[in-house]
Amino acid sequence: MSTRQSVKVPCVMMRGGTSRGPYFLADDLPSDPAARDAILISVMGAGHPLEIDGIGGGNPVTSKVAIVSRSKRPDADVDYLFAQVSVRERAVDTSPNCGNMLSGVGPFAIEAGLVPAKNGVTALRIFNVNTGKVIEVEVQTPNGRVTYIGDASISGVPGTAAPILMTFLDSAGSKTGALLPTGKPLDRFEGIDVSCVDAAMPVIIVRASDMGKTGYETYTELNADKNFFARLEKIRITAGTAMGIANVADKVIPKPIMIAPGKDGATLTVRYFMPHDCHPALAITGSVALASACATPGTLAAEMCGAVTLPATLSFAHPSGKLDVVADKGDGAAPKVSVVRTARRLFEGFAFAEVDSALLRQSERSAA
Template sequence: MNDQIAIPCVVMRGGTSRGPFFLARDLPTDPRARDAVLLSVMGGGHDLGIDGIGGGNAVINKVAIIGPGSVPGADVDYLFAQVRVREGIVDTSPNCGNMLAAVGPFAIEAGLVTAAAERTHVRIHNVNTGKLIDATVATPRGQVTYEGEARIDGVPGTAAPIELSFPNAAGARTGRLLPTGRTVDRIDGIDVTCIDAAMPVMLVRAADLGCSAREAPSDFTDSRFRARLENLRIEAGRLMGFPNPAAMVIPKPVLIAPVSEGTLNVRYFMPHDCHSALAVTGAVAIATACVTPGTLAADMVGSLAPPVPITLAHPSGQLVVRLEPGPVARVQRTARRIFEGHVFARRAHLPQSVLAA
């Protein structure tokens, strides 16, 4: 018997993230069996994912699982999984807006969506949150192209633009824009804003933790700072209604500070390591906080209301979220197809339910 199982796989970059894309039909339907497969192919149990295709950073330990749309109006389903290779955990509680940028191109090339002559609109059902997101993909002559003049900070070179539109993003996981019912909560002597729009986040003034929100990601190595931020995050998660936030990657903690050019300086954590750029879903949440009176972000930036661009400075540059009445949040990203073939799961890693299938 072959001691490995071959699974069709496409590796794609979506925005500033990268990871394997699978068709749902090629993975087990049982969540425990599916997660065992994902841990095997990503290299769970090692900081660097050395025995798989994962890596030493959360932005390349991401998985997208795509299938036909299962709700009215959706072209495709998109289930996102954050694989925590170090701990051997697969977390499907959040969405990922960067990986989302590659869902449209993948779905078209997989035959799940028929390409239009110039631009193809793909309505994506994010299974994690139940939300619908619209993606507009360049398809000249009815084919996906990855070449173009769009540039996003955190990715070298240029590529074809992909516009993501998040209508009614509030309450993605909790059902409420302000899950605690307050614009500001005080935890261990620190003011925080808990907000849920595309992604549940906890906003903290950087200065209150002795930071500037202009640090490089590698600067956040102090164990006392990391422990304090994690304690704040866990308590914020409890206030937001999550039963065991210590075992989840949400809410995401975000440091915010004033900026001379733009709207805010931000440092976004995933949740323990600082992002080298910025999560799209996190950016939508931060931008929404900027136009929600009474939040820490709104108090910092002053009176803003849609339609308005929110420019967020991150370690690799800037990300702009265009807020429009509706409410709708629009973000431009790019993507690229990198590899296609088969990835191998080790039979020794999988439960009997998978092996018997």
């Protein structure tokens, strides 16, 4: 006889930036991480390349989850926990933040009644539970209602939508406690020059030419090169361990960023890895880390793009177009970085999961 139990959870499916996934209220999920993750794995259909038995899209950018709650912190309006659900394995990683999914948190929180809407623009402060950092967000709310319709466009998403401005404040040391986790702007791992940077997202930056690439390859071309990924993963694990990140092989951090000289007005050409697939565009947290690297003398990014005087607009070319960010002097080691994203509410209703009954009973006893 099956020990599984069917679970019905309210959720809203949203596109956030160039990512997509379900948004949940924290109160609608178990507080116990093991039971919560079991529900997310089942809901998304993790463990199958197409996620055929769930609502995940068979790609890391469409296998993401946002969990939102009203914040008890005096410096924030809402808390946001990001969960990266693996496509190929039945696993959940809550170590990183996701800036694209973050862009949907503000609209979701307002429409869920967690934050009152103002007439015109509603500003809110979001505490990212994953990194312990606060991000300021501005959402378009004409007549006190969220609108997703507007004239802003972002590369990697068709059409236009209402702009959502996000400003990452003191982003340095999101997981390692330091902007330069190894204490240096430049290291050498596995025979390759590497810059290890932690701002909004811990990343390792490498030159495309050092990896035998031009840096202008499509993400499909890169994803097909298994030898390249094997080499990149070896560098990532060695560098991540030097950054003080435990069990790197089992985590999606640090994220590799491969850079090449910019073309057609771009500051740099970028290929961002998640880490075992090339991103079809560029993660927002990755762009914050890269902008911080550009403004930090001695890093590979600063060496390639030249001296950056703040405030500055930096343009990063990626497989789907360009991403512009504005970097300015911040209060901490990393610059304050602002970026415009868009989001769209796709559908709302219930997600269904099948979870081990004993795990749910254990979670209920813990909550009691």
